[in-house]
Amino acid sequence: MLYGMPPSRRILIAAFALVAAHRLRAQTIDDSIPSGANFDTAQFRLWTPHTNDKLRAVLVLVPGSNGDGRNMAQDTVWQAYASKNKLAIVACRFTDKKHDQGYIEDYVNVSHGSGQALLDAINHFAARSGHGEIASIPLLLWGMSAGGQFDYEMAVWKPQRVAAFIVNKGGIYYTALTPRETRAIPAMLFIGGKDLEQRIHTITGLFALNRRGGALWTLAEEPGVGHVVGKSRDVSMLFFEDVLAARLSPDGTLKSLGEANGLVGDFKTHDFGPPPTGKGVPNYPSVWLVTERVAKAWKDMMLAP
Numbered sequence: 001m002l003y004g005m006p007p008s009r010r011i012l013i014a015a016f017a018l019v020a021a022h023r024l025r026a027q028t029i030d031d032s033i034p035s036g037a038n039f040d041t042a043q044f045r046l047w048t049p050h051t052n053d054k055l056r057a058v059l060v061l062v063p064g065s066n067g068d069g070r071n072m073a074q075d076t077v078w079q080a081y082a083s084k085n086k087l088a089i090v091a092c093r094f095t096d097k098k099h100d101q102g103y104i105e106d107y108v109n110v111s112h113g114s115g116q117a118l119l120d121a122i123n124h125f126a127a128r129s130g131h132g133e134i135a136s137i138p139l140l141l142w143g144m145s146a147g148g149q150f151d152y153e154m155a156v157w158k159p160q161r162v163a164a165f166i167v168n169k170g171g172i173y174y175t176a177l178t179p180r181e182t183r184a185i186p187a188m189l190f191i192g193g194k195d196l197e198q199r200i201h202t203i204t205g206l207f208a209l210n211r212r213g214g215a216l217w218t219l220a221e222e223p224g225v226g227h228v229v230g231k232s233r234d235v236s237m238l239f240f241e242d243v244l245a246a247r248l249s250p251d252g253t254l255k256s257l258g259e260a261n262g263l264v265g266d267f268k269t270h271d272f273g274p275p276p277t278g279k280g281v282p283n284y285p286s287v288w289l290v291t292e293r294v295a296k297a298w299k300d301m302m303l304a305p
């Protein structure tokens with residue numbers, strides 16, 4: 001039937017068909033940003049699942065210190081998770097310019113340029129992928145070590161863009177008390193029971209300070225684990241799913257949550273339930289848990305041998 005149409009009409013229909021087929025396929029796209037004020041290298045890889053539907057959020061994966069995390073976009077576990085939840089994956093590589101304190105990553109201080117590099121790459125991906133919504137949909141930030149430090153500072157710098165974030169056994173942070181908007185973002189902060197004491201004390205202190213200010217955050221310890229991912233990825237996946245269900249409106253905007261929208265856990269006894277009122281509130285920080293499913297996963301990890 002196309003042959004009975006004017007040539008211009010046939011070309012237009014063929015073009016639409018090519019665009020639809022392109023969007024249907026899973027795709028991988030690379031991008032890089034020139035060296036900036038607080039970073040030497042900024043390279044990124046996008047992966048999108050097989051779907052013509054609009055994507056719901058961007059899952060940002062950031063590796064440890066000066067690492068190349070772009071291969072995480074090819075991780076079949078993350079890809080299956082992204083397909084199930086209609087997420088784009090953006091996996092990152094950041095490196096510092098040479099300096100004499102290599103254990104303090106300058107690129108983690110995202111407001112000095114590296115955060116904008118990430119947002120610029122995301123905008124480039126939106127223009128190149130056929131998924132223009134990538135430029136504006138919320139971010140789910142997952143990182144290990146310095147990657148979690150980057151997540152934390154990104155949530156400080158651009159809280160309106162972040163649906164949830166992970167801090168994972170990192171050591172150096174640039175912000176102590178975060179803005180109120182950041183404290184309203186659900187987060188999980190993981191520590192390893194066998195990690196360096198400095199890292200444990202730093203993350204625990206950040207959690208206590210911000211939780212005192214009403215942060216909707218969870219402190220989670222993996223008792224027998226050192227400076228490795230451990231079970232944190234599995235728990236984070238449940239956490240991200242349940243946060244998106246609670247926060248994402250049909251129009252793609254983020255809803256605000258409060259203490260009463262979740263459960264409260266006791267870090268010492270591992271019990272959890274509705275937020276307490278009046279007498280019986282412990283004089284040490286409790287944790288905020290978005291759903292019972294996440295609370296059970298948190299408790300199971302805390303009690304693991």
